[in-house]
Amino acid sequence: MPRQKLVIALGGNALGNSPQEQLKLVKETAKTIASFAKEDFDIIIGHGNGPQVGMINLAFDVASLSDNTIPPMPFPECGAMSQAYIGYHLQQAIQNELAAQHINRTVCTLVTQVVVDEGDQAFKKPSKPVGIFYSREQAEKLAQEKGFKFVEDAGRGYRRVVPSPLPRKIVEMDLIKELASKGEIVITVGGGGIPVVEDENGYHGVAAVIDKDRSTAKVAIDVHADLFLILTAVDQVYINFNSPNQKGLSFISLKEAKDYIMEGQFAKGSMLPKIEACLSYLEACPSGQAMITSLEHAPAALAGKTGTVLTV
Numbered sequence: 001m002p003r004q005k006l007v008i009a010l011g012g013n014a015l016g017n018s019p020q021e022q023l024k025l026v027k028e029t030a031k032t033i034a035s036f037a038k039e040d041f042d043i044i045i046g047h048g049n050g051p052q053v054g055m056i057n058l059a060f061d062v063a064s065l066s067d068n069t070i071p072p073m074p075f076p077e078c079g080a081m082s083q084a085y086i087g088y089h090l091q092q093a094i095q096n097e098l099a100a101q102h103i104n105r106t107v108c109t110l111v112t113q114v115v116v117d118e119g120d121q122a123f124k125k126p127s128k129p130v131g132i133f134y135s136r137e138q139a140e141k142l143a144q145e146k147g148f149k150f151v152e153d154a155g156r157g158y159r160r161v162v163p164s165p166l167p168r169k170i171v172e173m174d175l176i177k178e179l180a181s182k183g184e185i186v187i188t189v190g191g192g193g194i195p196v197v198e199d200e201n202g203y204h205g206v207a208a209v210i211d212k213d214r215s216t217a218k219v220a221i222d223v224h225a226d227l228f229l230i231l232t233a234v235d236q237v238y239i240n241f242n243s244p245n246q247k248g249l250s251f252i253s254l255k256e257a258k259d260y261i262m263e264g265q266f267a268k269g270s271m272l273p274k275i276e277a278c279l280s281y282l283e284a285c286p287s288g289q290a291m292i293t294s295l296e297h298a299p300a301a302l303a304g305k306t307g308t309v310l311t312v
């Protein structure tokens with residue numbers, strides 16, 4: 001009997017905002033992952049990198065502003081660094097937890113590139129602010145010299161914004177499938193994957209940050225996952241969220257999800273991309289199940305006690 005395939009998207013609360021916080025939090029994350037490893041799933045994990053990629057980019061920006069012999073670090077390289085650094089923490093925490101529980105499985109982190117479309121409209125409308133705040137003069141100079149885009153951010157100064165294009169193809173997909181089918185726990189598409197475009201000369205990194213829920217959904221589609229699990233800060237998806245009549249949803253059909261989107265029930269930039277990621281997965285894998293819950297309640301959600309399940 002082949003193992004069931006589980007693809008997990010880990011949200012920010014699984015990682016925190018600083019290296020110290022991350023090192024502490026991944027220990028809890030690892031306990032949840034180990035509980036799935038015990039259930040004998042094939043396991044593939046995607047995760048975010050918003051705070052981390054911003055932090056890495058900021059560090060190089062600050063260094064190069066104060067010492068012009070230090071070059072600023074290009075954005076795709078910052079994304080690659082964030083994948084490796086987060087992967088290292090997660091991988092080690094999961095290894096330690098598996099050893100403590102005498103579970104005989106191995107873990108790896110794959111530096112993963114994700115192809116995006118050069119003509120994606122997101123490149124015309126960069127929307128994700130990253131890095132440090134600049135004065136207007138500094139921003140104008142950098143914009144002229146490097147072609148970066150800046151936005152004025154809530155009266156605090158100018159920040160570089162990067163596009164957030166859709167994931168089209170996961171370059172290392174065959175390897176992900178092979179490793180997962182051998183029982184390896186695979187950490188991949190970190191931060192949505194390193195965004196690359198493909199031309200006659202091969203792949204080239206581009207300055208962007210892909211949404212990790214969308215990229216992880218693409219992985220779930222490509223491996224035909226039985227379960228696509230999004231772990232975030234809330235136990236369930238709500239309607240009328242944050243209002244006195246908010247109501248948790250245990251089940252949402254594809255049609256209901258589309259109706260709720262039309263009603264504006266899911267906030268842009270937080271719950272909406274998660275619901276859209278689930279929809280893209282379910283449309284491609286109609287016999288599959290998508291689930292949204294919190295990290296700590298994930299085992300209970302898998303046992304049908306909490307969480308929000310989305311099905312066709």
Ligand SMILES: Nc1ncnc2c1ncn2[C@@H]1O[C@H](COP(=O)(O)OP(=O)(O)O)[C@@H](O)[C@H]1O
Nearest residue numbers: 011012232233234237238241265266267270271
């Ligand atoms: N309808 C909703 N139901 C539940 N949570 C919602 C809803 N709309 C917005 N949210 C918010 O979305 C957040 C999850 O999105 P986000 O913080 O971007 O996730 P992550 O960093 O875990 O990927 C929840 O913590 C919650 O505050």
Ligand SMILES: NC(=O)OP(=O)(O)O
Nearest residue numbers: 048049050191211212
């Ligand atoms: N890349 C990405 O979606 O990261 P966050 O989830 O941390 O925003």
